Amino acid sequence: MPTFTAPDGTELAYHLRGEGEPLVVLPGGPMRASVYLGDLGGLTGHRRLILLDLRGTGDSAVPADPATYRCDHMVDDVEALRAHMGLEQMDLLAHSAAGSLAILYAARYPARVRRLALITPNPSALGMRATVDDRLAAARLRAHEPWFEKGFPALEAWLTGQADFDPALAPFYFGRWDDAARALDEATEEQTNEEAEGCYFADGAFAPDATRAALTALTAPVLVHAGELDGGPRPDLARRTAEAFPSAELTVQPGAGHHPWLDDPEWFVRRVVTFLDW
Structure with missing residues (x-):
């Protein structure tokens, strides 16, 4: 090394x-x-x-x-x-x-x-930095995803300071929530x-x-x-x-x-x- x-x-x-x-x-x-x-x-x-x-x-x-x-x-x-x-x-x-x-x-x-x-x-x-509104607007593009119903409230609560980070919102950071994305997130x-x-x-x-x-x-x-x-x-x-x-x-x-x-x-x-x- x-x-x-x-x-x-x-x-x-x-x-x-x-x-x-x-x-x-x-x-x-x-x-x-x-x-x-x-x-x-x-x-x-x-x-x-x-x-x-x-x-x-x-x-x-x-x-x-x-x-x-x-x-x-x-x-x-x-x-x-x-x-x-x-x-x-x-x-x-x-x-x-x-x-x-x-x-x-x-x-x-x-x-x-x-x-x-x-x-x-x-x-x-x-x-400049991404705002709460930016992140929520991008998240709404994923409304068709099976994990959206659980993930979006968790994301909104975290971004607005009402809750700690929840693993349910991790999929929003990936275009595809597949095994590769899960492995990267888990590490x-x-x-x-x-x-x-x-x-x-x-x-x-x-x-x-x-x-x-x-x-x-x-x-x-x-x-x-x-x-x-x-x-x-x-x-x-x-x-x-x-x-x-x-x-x-x-x-x-x-x-x-x-x-x-x-x-x-x-x-x-x-x-x-x-x-x-x-």
């Missing part, structure tokens, strides 16, 4: 999968070990994935200072990985909550990004650092106006990839995320939820590879 040292001395791990040009991958969660990403629907057949385990997750060490779990503090971890891999510029892919980490990285190190793919990203770094708790998860979006992590201004220096093409059925981000929020970049394109994957490589692997891989190799 390869490792490198972050600027504060924390030993961080990464995993290499596949062959081809390197693609650095940042996992979401927030603060979930990169193992949940698997081979990203077969993307390993086209690219060599460099999957970072964020500090305190997976095979990476726990930092001495828990405050460094905050999203903005990990930007230099990503830069240290780039330098360790000897990449003058890098193609970067980020999923979900890591979308904000990748956005902050692109704002701080715009010259180091060759291409940036944001997969169902959380755009909190830009001062969530084991693969997530809950202490770090609570720190990731802590106060002070983001300065949206400064980030937006810094992104004007980014010349790299950006792909914002949304799922048609995803509540966070819904396609409209993904569109507004794309508008924050000088050169960005939006894709909405039909029938996909928050993990689009599970819902239609061939569609997902074809779209991402087309973007990266263009």
Whole structure:
């Protein structure tokens, strides 16, 4: 298992999968070990994935200072990985909550990004985030599903603070509630650092106006990839995320939820590879 040292001395791990040009991958969660990403629907057949385990997750060490779990503090971890891999510029892919980490990285190190793919990203770094109404509107698209009658009230109660998270609402995060989706969902708790998860979006992590201004220096093409059925981000929020970049394109994957490589692997891989190799 390869490792490198972050600027504060924390030993961080990464995993290499596949062959081809390197693609650095940042996992979401927030603060979930990169193992949940698997081979990203077969993307390993086209690219060599460099999957970072964020500090305190997976095979990476726990930092001495828990405050460094905050999203903005990990930007230099990503830069240290780039330098360790000897990449003058890098193609970067980020999923979900890591979308904000990748956005902050692109704002701080715009010259180091060759291409940036944001997969169902959380755009909190830009001062935007999915709302309760967004998530409920997306959930209503699933009214034909057999689990909807039980799941929707649980989702509404959780989102409005009236109840704790209920396993019955897990299917809303997937375009297809099948064995692969169940397996990914069941592994969530084991693969997530809950202490770090609570720190990731802590106060002070983001300065949206400064980030937006810094992104004007980014010349790299950006792909914002949304799922048609995803509540966070819904396609409209993904569109507004794309508008924050000088050169960005939006894709909405039909029938996909928050993990689009599970819902239609061939569609997902074809779209991402087309973007990266263009």
